[in-house]
Structures are given as structure tokens and as C-alpha cells.
Amino acid sequence: MLSKKCKYAIHALVYLAEHYDQGPVQIEEIAKKQHIPHKFLEAILLELRHAEILESKKGKGGGYFLVKKPSEVNLMQVMRLIDGPIALLPCVSLNFYDRCEECKNEKTCGIRDSLTIVRDETLRVLEQSTLARILRREKQLAQK
Amino acid sequence: MLSKKCKYAIHALVYLAEHYDQGPVQIEEIAKKQHIPHKFLEAILLELRHAEILESKKGKGGGYFLVKKPSEVNLMQVMRLIDGPIALLPCVSLNFYDRCEECKNEKTCGIRDSLTIVRDETLRVLEQSTLARILRREKQLAQK
DNA sequence: TAAAAGCCTACTAAATCAATAGATTATAAA
DNA sequence: TTTATAATCTATTGATTTAGTAGGCTTTTA
Known part of the structure; x- marks a missing residue:
């Protein structure tokens, strides 16, 4: 959360x-x-x-x-800045990577593999969620 | 995390x-x-x-x-059980919903809209990530 | 009946979260 | 040039959550 x-x-x-x-x-x-x-x-x-x-x-x-345009600020940037990692485990994080002590072999960890997919999907959506887009969507929803 | x-x-x-x-x-x-x-x-x-x-x-x-088969236990269930909500905000959560005090109108909130998509994508992947699948993937990765 | 193994209650140290307080500095208008 | 305004900086604090630990109790089986 x-x-x-x-x-x-x-x-x-x-x-x-x-x-x-x-x-x-x-x-x-x-x-x-x-x-x-x-x-x-x-x-x-x-x-x-x-x-x-x-x-x-x-x-x-x-x-x-x-200072940036609303189309140039997205939720990925803001969340990383304020809350840190977006990935669900440090060993899956791109920007806050930390190795996993439990894993014998990170390369073959099936958990890591699943959470990497979650990370990529999450990043994709958050990166698209710019301030401009959020505003546009609010106006759309308000009209209905 | x-x-x-x-x-x-x-x-x-x-x-x-x-x-x-x-x-x-x-x-x-x-x-x-x-x-x-x-x-x-x-x-x-x-x-x-x-x-x-x-x-x-x-x-x-x-x-x-x-007691359940490895194909019947997935990461969505486990994460919800141990850590609670998977959504990034309470007002977007399916199982742990709580209304958002800040929003005047939840229906037209553009943030909520973005985070609902993140939630759905995350749930989709986590639900597919069963113990059986994780094991299968580990064996696959080990062979390479 | 004794050892093994899970069950249950309670406690605690450390970290993080969600602020609050108060003094300082920069700016604009009177 | 003074005064009011508004951001800046430092620091502290209470509550909650996290990540455990301690120790006795209960059930099972050899």
C-alpha cells in the first residue's frame, strides 16, 4: 500500500x-x-x-x-520518490535492488520470476498514468 | 513491498x-x-x-x-492472508475496501481509476502464480 | 511414559509512519 | 525601509507495524 x-x-x-x-x-x-x-x-x-x-x-x-508539464509527470516517478521501490521484493527491484539472502540461486528462483512480471506490468501502467492523463480521465468520468 | x-x-x-x-x-x-x-x-x-x-x-x-494441491494455492491468496490488501490504496481494494477521506467524489477520481488498472493487472498475474507454476518455472530455469 | 513436535500467550526492540513545533530566510508591497 | 507573507530548515514526538523471542502447554507416538 x-x-x-x-x-x-x-x-x-x-x-x-x-x-x-x-x-x-x-x-x-x-x-x-x-x-x-x-x-x-x-x-x-x-x-x-x-x-x-x-x-x-x-x-x-x-x-x-x-516545472514539468503535466504530461511529463507520472505516478511511477512520484511513488519511487516518496515510497521507494515499486517491486514487491528488493531482489526484483530495478531502482532499489538488494540481493535476496534466502535464495540459493537468484537466477532460478520461481518466486522472483513471478514477481518480475508483476513489476513490469505495474511499471507499465504507472508510467502511463501521467498527471495530464489523470485530469483527462477525471473530466471524462465527470461527464457521464 | x-x-x-x-x-x-x-x-x-x-x-x-x-x-x-x-x-x-x-x-x-x-x-x-x-x-x-x-x-x-x-x-x-x-x-x-x-x-x-x-x-x-x-x-x-x-x-x-x-491440504490443497500446489496448483490450487497462488500468491494472491498468500499475500492477502499475510500482508492484507494488494491494491495500492484502500479505496481501490476489493477485499479490504475503505473509503477515501480526501476524495470529494470517488466515482470521478482519476487516481483511483489508474490504480484500479494496476490492481487488476497485479491480481491477474498473482492469481496465475500457483505453487505448481513456481516449481515448474524453477525447473525450467535450472535446465538452461 | 517420555520424547518429539506443534500450539498458544505474552512480550519486546527497532523501524517506520504521520505528523507537530518553532525558529529562520526570502520576497513583495506599503 | 519596514512589515506582512510564505516558503525553508531542524528537531522532536506519539502511534503503529515489523520482526522477531521466551516459555510453558498440549497432543501424539514409539
Whole structure:
């Protein structure tokens, strides 16, 4: 399961994608609209800024805004950044690989083989899930 | 990520599938062969017994054995049992559903929509990953 | 009847999660 | 140039989960 932090991050990003190219949005506004604790959100947005997904402006009229286009930010990036590995075991992870102590032979491990398929399918879907796509889908669903 | 407990459970089950129809296997044997702490494994196997995947025999010559066929036990069942939800958010879970406090409208949530696809793909693969299939795959990989 | 082997209850140390507090720094407008 | 605004940084904290451990109890079979 995703951590609350990661869920908050996604909601905040979708909100900022809705306000793309409309100038900075204050933490407080996002916090209120998305029901996220202000101080917690502060830390999350800072992390997204360090990852160069967001940028910020201080002082009056300041706030956060997307530096990447909504079509260039996807859930795979965000989840890896906030929660770490997407694979179900470290020995199956692409970005956070760690060898499996139990396995005698990683090459012939049947569990690993199954979980590699899960990983690849998951990555494929998450990579396609851009902020732009999420917004588009929301509008589609709202019309019905 | 899966918990260690869940990883241990899967390894133990694969081991028992290898010894299917060969009488009870003692906890100690599985613990040693799979490098799992004895007492921890005890608790895990008990849980699998309560879920009617395993059965046990007490006393000398006792131990654990599969009651289901290796082709009837899959990773979806085991993961749900040990780690709970497979979906990435509670509001997307089939077996552990919990409503999302942040969303105004769950029906039109674009995040939910993406994660529902991830869930379905993951379930599809995990359900196909039976103990029988894992064993078969290990033999295949070993031959190469 | 004694040894073997699983069963059950309780406890604990360490890590992670979900925040909160408070002081600091940068910016813009008055 | 001051003041209000808003992000930044450091640090601490309580709750929960994870990954076990300890120890006695019960059942079975040789």
C-alpha cells in the first residue's frame, strides 16, 4: 500500500496540474482543498521541489508550481520518490535492488520470476498514468 | 513491498509443494533449509493452517503439509492472508475496501481509476502464480 | 511414559509512519 | 525601509507495524 505521504503527494500534484501555468499556488490552499495537514504537506512539496518536479517562490504571492508539464509527470516517478521501490521484493527491484539472502540461486528462483512480471506490468501502467492523463480521465468520468 | 513474513510464507509453501504427498515436514527442517527463524516460521505456518492451506500433525513424526494441491494455492491468496490488501490504496481494494477521506467524489477520481488498472493487472498475474507454476518455472530455469 | 513436535500467550526492540513545533530566510508591497 | 507573507530548515514526538523471542502447554507416538 502507498503511504499517506505518497497519496498526499499525488493529490497535491494533480491539484497543481489543474492550475498549471496559472502562477504559484500556496501550500495553505492545497492543504485546505485536498485535506492535507499543512506542515506535512510542506515537507512533501519540498521533496518534490528537490526532485525538480516543482518549483517554489517565497514571500507574498509565492507558492508552488509545476516545472514539468503535466504530461511529463507520472505516478511511477512520484511513488519511487516518496515510497521507494515499486517491486514487491528488493531482489526484483530495478531502482532499489538488494540481493535476496534466502535464495540459493537468484537466477532460478520461481518466486522472483513471478514477481518480475508483476513489476513490469505495474511499471507499465504507472508510467502511463501521467498527471495530464489523470485530469483527462477525471473530466471524462465527470461527464457521464 | 512484501513483509519478510510474507516472503517466508511463500518460501515455506514452495518448499512444502516440493514435498507434496510425502507426509509431514517438520518446522525445523523448513526453517533450516529456507533460512527462516524457527519461532517466526511457527507463527506463519499456524496462520496458513488456520486459512486451511496447510494441515499439521502433532507428536513424533509430525509436521506440516499442504491440504490443497500446489496448483490450487497462488500468491494472491498468500499475500492477502499475510500482508492484507494488494491494491495500492484502500479505496481501490476489493477485499479490504475503505473509503477515501480526501476524495470529494470517488466515482470521478482519476487516481483511483489508474490504480484500479494496476490492481487488476497485479491480481491477474498473482492469481496465475500457483505453487505448481513456481516449481515448474524453477525447473525450467535450472535446465538452461 | 517420555520424547518429539506443534500450539498458544505474552512480550519486546527497532523501524517506520504521520505528523507537530518553532525558529529562520526570502520576497513583495506599503 | 519596514512589515506582512510564505516558503525553508531542524528537531522532536506519539502511534503503529515489523520482526522477531521466551516459555510453558498440549497432543501424539514409539
